[in-house]
Amino acid sequence: MKVHIDSGRCQGHGRCYDLAPGLFGDDDEGYGQVLGNGIVPPGEEKAARLAVANCPERAIDLLEET
């Protein structure tokens, strides 16, 4: 499982880095950014899904890998 932010849609609401601080951070202007390579470590799946589901701009994709 991997998270990705569409920087064209992100407006810096910050829901992702509030809800999943292990996966997302903010840049100098408050826009969300994926920490590291975006691979969701075990135990962080729920946080990742909440970040996706709460993004007002629908800017986060969750790529489910088989």
Add this chain to the structure above:
Amino acid sequence: MAVDNRFGPEYRDADDDSALFIRNEIITGPVSDWATDFSHLEPEWAADPYPIQDDLRQRCPIAHTGRFGGGWLPVRYADVAAIAYDTDRFSSRAIIMNNARPPREIAPVGGSPPISSDPPFHHEARKLLLPAFTRSAISRLEPATRAFCDSLIDAFDGRDVVDAAQEYAQHIPVRVIADMLGFPPEDGPQFREFVADLLEGINLPTDERVERVHRLFQYLLAQVDEHLARPRDDLTSYLLDVELGGHKLDPDHVVGTMALLLIAGIDTTWSAIGASLWHLASAPADRARLVAEPGLLPIAMEELLRAYAPVTMARLVTQDMHWGGVDMKADDWILLSFPAANRDPAQFDRAGQVIIDREVNRHAAFGLGIHRCLGSHLARMELRVALQAWLDRIPVFGLADPAAVTWAAGQIRGPRTLPLRIRD
């Protein structure tokens, strides 16, 4: 160092552009039919707009009014989102629906950038401000905000009933924004007058509104003088110093942004804190749960922001068009109701109920698209700290007199009188 002469007599004595505003007849009084004659300034809307919005969502869903020179009110989440994202056909050159429209030439900058700006200028003006309003920049203000909330509660000592709107919620954003702009904290009562002038006196004669806005700008120019004489580390000195495209900002840009920062953060956050306390005072089970589970506050707060979103924006239609099943004309208003979007059952399960532990909550209380509230991290910090301080210190409280609660009409909705019993 060169003298900064941007704010000299040539600037101060110039005519303002209010003569160029397109004015319309002012229509007040009871609404005949909310689908064809809506007005967000009438007491029925202020007291409880949600049943009106729910009804319109069933039967319109885009309501019209001939007041304010003509305007539209979408109440579905999908329509509100589509308009917020379509900055070509819906301009932000005016964002408070009233009886005077600024001329089209004022775009894309507008009177108070960046909230009044359209692309491409909008992005440049917004970029200047974003670093000061990130979550980490705002977190540095948290200890002082908590201490201020505690001092307000200390002053309740010995009393059974307090007005949580006027004696608590109101003071918090005023103090915080005065500190950020570097304005004297004792000027707070004046700020609240400026806010009332701009956001609440909508149906006053236009000349009187112009005069009130003039008073605000005189105050801001005095602050400019003070900061030019004694620069310091605050947002006013920053705006006076910062460059855009290799030049310092136009004086109108500096003062317009100062006006925005002063006005936008006060009524809004005051309303969010007040509405949250009103809900918790009215819903003892939710209050008790938050006291027992303080860790739930971040989730609960988002639900209170969804259900009682304080802020409605406005847009101006840029061209005649058929949109969403209605015929819009250029310069028609759009009353862009994020509160109505937040209660659309097509978007939210049990949209009309407060679900205090709602985990999935894609609400639009801070807007959508490029105009996402610049101060959202500040507002969230203030709301969280204000509720934490209150619940820590006053875990048991309730409405002292439900009939005495009053709500602001207009585009910013929240309690303006909120008597709470804080001791048995």
